[in-house]
Amino acid sequence: MSTMLWTVLGFALINYVVKAIGPVLLHGRSFPPRVAAFVDALPAALLAGMLASSVVGQAGRGLDPGMLGGLATAAVAWALRAGQLGSVVLGVAATAALRHFG
Incomplete structure (x- = not known):
């Protein structure tokens, strides 16, 4: 498997774990607003990080x-x-x- 595929799978796992922590640890209660905003923004931030690295390329040569x-x-x-x-x-x-x- 390619490195990018492993990266995507890793980021998906991180996202899933962070989103699953709330229901498991809080037992039906909701996150505080700041934590909820962070959890909601996490997938977009991970995608932006992958996009930025693929746009710039290795050591900035693929710009x-x-x-x-x-x-x-x-x-x-x-x-x-x-x-x-x-x-x-x-x-x-x-x-x-x-x-x-x-």
Whole structure:
């Protein structure tokens, strides 16, 4: 199996364990708001970490300006409340345009 697949499986296991700790340890009670916010943000943070490492590549040699422009476009679209689908579509379109014209 590839290293990326093991990484994804490891992150999925970490995410599952953290989310399972609450019901097991708290016996039906809910997390405090700050802990709940952390647990809710964990999958996105793990995915962002994997995405950043795959975009930059090993030792920064795989840096793709088109992809970075697309990610920046998606981030700005998300900040402007374009929603998930809108942000992804705009990010993909920006990446394609930057690669085509750049």
